[in-house]
Amino acid sequence: xxDIIQTYxxxxxxxxxxxxxxxxxxxWLLVASLAIGFCIALPLAIARNSRNxxxxxxxxxxxxxxxxTPLYVQLLIIYTGVYSLSIVQHTHFLNEFFRKGIDCTIxxxxxxxxxxxxAIFAGAIRDTNxxxxxxxxxxxxxxxxxxxxxxxxxxxxRALPVYSNEVILMxxxxxxxxxxxxxxxxxxxxxxxxxxxxxFSAFGVAALLYLCISFTLIFMFRRAERHFLAFLRP
Amino acid sequence: MFNxxxxxxxxxxxxxxxxxxxxxxxxVSFLLGLLGASAKLSKSRIxxxxxxxxxTIIRGVPDLVLMLLIFYSLQIWLNDLTxxxxxxxxxxxxFTAGVITLGFIYGAYFTETFRGAFMAVPRGQMEAARxxxxxxxxxxxxxxxxxxxxxxxxxxxxxxxxxxxxTALVSIIGLSDVIKATQDAGKGTFRTFYFSIIAGVVYLVxxxxxxxxxxxxxxxxxxxxxxxxx
Numbered sequence: 001x002x003d004i005i006q007t008y009x010x011x012x013x014x015x016x017x018x019x020x021x022x023x024x025x026x027x028w029l030l031v032a033s034l035a036i037g038f039c040i041a042l043p044l045a046i047a048r049n050s051r052n053x054x055x056x057x058x059x060x061x062x063x064x065x066x067x068x069t070p071l072y073v074q075l076l077i078i079y080t081g082v083y084s085l086s087i088v089q090h091t092h093f094l095n096e097f098f099r100k101g102i103d104c105t106i107x108x109x110x111x112x113x114x115x116x117x118x119a120i121f122a123g124a125i126r127d128t129n130x131x132x133x134x135x136x137x138x139x140x141x142x143x144x145x146x147x148x149x150x151x152x153x154x155x156x157x158r159a160l161p162v163y164s165n166e167v168i169l170m171x172x173x174x175x176x177x178x179x180x181x182x183x184x185x186x187x188x189x190x191x192x193x194x195x196x197x198x199x200f201s202a203f204g205v206a207a208l209l210y211l212c213i214s215f216t217l218i219f220m221f222r223r224a225e226r227h228f229l230a231f232l233r234p
Numbered sequence: 235m236f237n238x239x240x241x242x243x244x245x246x247x248x249x250x251x252x253x254x255x256x257x258x259x260x261x262v263s264f265l266l267g268l269l270g271a272s273a274k275l276s277k278s279r280i281x282x283x284x285x286x287x288x289x290t291i292i293r294g295v296p297d298l299v300l301m302l303l304i305f306y307s308l309q310i311w312l313n314d315l316t317x318x319x320x321x322x323x324x325x326x327x328x329f330t331a332g333v334i335t336l337g338f339i340y341g342a343y344f345t346e347t348f349r350g351a352f353m354a355v356p357r358g359q360m361e362a363a364r365x366x367x368x369x370x371x372x373x374x375x376x377x378x379x380x381x382x383x384x385x386x387x388x389x390x391x392x393x394x395x396x397x398x399x400x401t402a403l404v405s406i407i408g409l410s411d412v413i414k415a416t417q418d419a420g421k422g423t424f425r426t427f428y429f430s431i432i433a434g435v436v437y438l439v440x441x442x443x444x445x446x447x448x449x450x451x452x453x454x455x456x457x458x459x460x461x462x463x464x
Contacts, residue, residue: 064438065438068437068438069434069438070401070437072413073437076433077430077434081426081427083426084420172295172298174296175296175299186296186298186299189302193302199303199310203299203303206299210294210296211291211294214294215294
C-alpha cells in the first residue's frame with residue numbers, strides 16, 4: 001500500500017503531470033454535473049406541477065426515461081452511441097464535442113442527475129402549504145414574485161435532506177467516468193492495479209478517498225440543514 | 235418489430251442473465267439486511283459496532299469501486315486459500331462475483347431500510363407474541379415480519395430499482411449481460427447508437443414491469459390497514 005501511495009499520490013490527488021486527475025477530476029465532474037442538473041431541474045420541476053398536460057407530459061417522459069435506465073447505459077448511448085452517427089461525425093461542432101470523453105460524461109451525468117433532481121424538487125413544490133400561496137395571492141403578489149419569494153425558497157429548503165442524498169449518489173456515480181477514459185480517482189486506481197497487481201491496495205486507496213469525500217459532503221449538508229431548516233428544530 | 239440483425243438471441247440471453255443476477259442479488263442483500271438490522275437493534279455492543287461499520291463504509295464508498303475491489307481481491311484471496319490447502323485453483327466467474335459483491339453492497343442499504351421498519355412496529359406486538367408463548371423465531375415470522383414489511387416496502391421498492399440498475403455495472407467486470415450483448419451487436423453491425431438504445435429500452439421495460447409488481451405487493455401487505463377517507 002505504501003509504495004502505491006508513494007508512486008501515485010500526486011495522480012490520486014490532483015494531476016498526473018499532463019492533465020487534472022484523481023480527486024480534483026472527480027470533484028470537477030461532481031460540481032459540473034450537479035450545476036447542469038440544478039439548472040435543468042428548477043424550471044422542469046415548476047413545469048411538472050403545471051395543470052396543462054402538454055407542459056407536464058414531456059417532463060414526465062424525461063424523468064421516466066432517465067430514472068428508469070441505468071446511468072451506464074445513458075453514458076454508453078451518449079459516448080459511444082451518438083458518436084457513431086454519421087451526422088455527428090460530419091458536423092464540426094458536434095464532432096468536436098462528442099469526441100471528448102469528458103464532455104460526454106458531464107452531459108450524461110448532468111442529464112441524469114437533472115432527472116432525479118426534477119423529481120425531488122417537483123415533490124417539494126407540490127408539498128407547498130396552500131395557506132402560504134393563498135396569503136401571497138391575498139397581498140397581491142404576481143405569479144413570478146410568488147414563485148421567487150414563496151414557493152421556490154420553501155421548496156428548496158424542504159428538498160435539502162433528499163437532495164443531499166442525491167449528491168452523495170451522484171458522487172458514487174462519477175466512478176462511471178473511468179469507462180469513458182476520464183482520469184478520475186477510479187481510473188488512477190485501475191492504472192495502479194494494472195501496473196502493480198496489488199488490487200486491494202490500489203482500489204483500497206480509492207475507496208478511502210471516496211469515503212473522505214462522502215463524509216465531508218455529509219458534514220457540509222448537516223451544517224446546511226441546521227442553517228436552512230433551523231425553524232423545524234424541536 | 236425491431237431489426238436485431240441476428241443478435242436477438244444473445245440480447246435475450248443477456249437480459250435473462252441481468253434478471254437472474256438482480257433476483258439473486260436481491261435475495262442475498264435481503265438476508266444480509268435482515269441480519270444487519272437485527273445486529274443493529276440487538277443489545278450486544280459488538281454486533282451493533284460491526285453492523286454500523288459495515289453500513290457506514292459500504293454506503294460511503296461508490297459501488298463500482300467496491301465491486302472492482304472485491305472482484306479482484308476475492309480471486310487473489312481464493313488463490314491464497316487454495317494454495318495454502320494444496321487444492322486446485324478455483325476460478326471465480328463474473329456472475330458469482332457479481333452476486334456476492336452486489337449482495338454485500340446492497341445488504342448495507344437493506345440494513346438501514348429494515349432497521350427503520352423494525353423500529354416502526356410497536357414494541358408491544360412482540361411482547362404480546364412472547365406472552366402467548368411464541369418462541370422468538372416464531373414471533374418474528376408470524377408477528378414482527380409481516381408488519382415490518384408494510385413499513386419496509388417503499389424502501390425495498392426503491393432498493394430493488396437501484397439493484398436492477400446497478401447490475402449494468404457488472405458488464406465492466408466481464409459478465410455477458412444485456413449491456414455486453416448490445417455493445418457486441420453494435421460493434422458487429424456498426425450501429426452502436428441503435429443497439430445502445432435497445433439496452434436502454436430493455437431496462438426501461440424491466441423497471442416499469444417491476445413497478446407494477448411492487449404496487450401489487452404494497453396492496454397485499456396493506457391488508458387490514460385503514461386509510462382516512464378524504
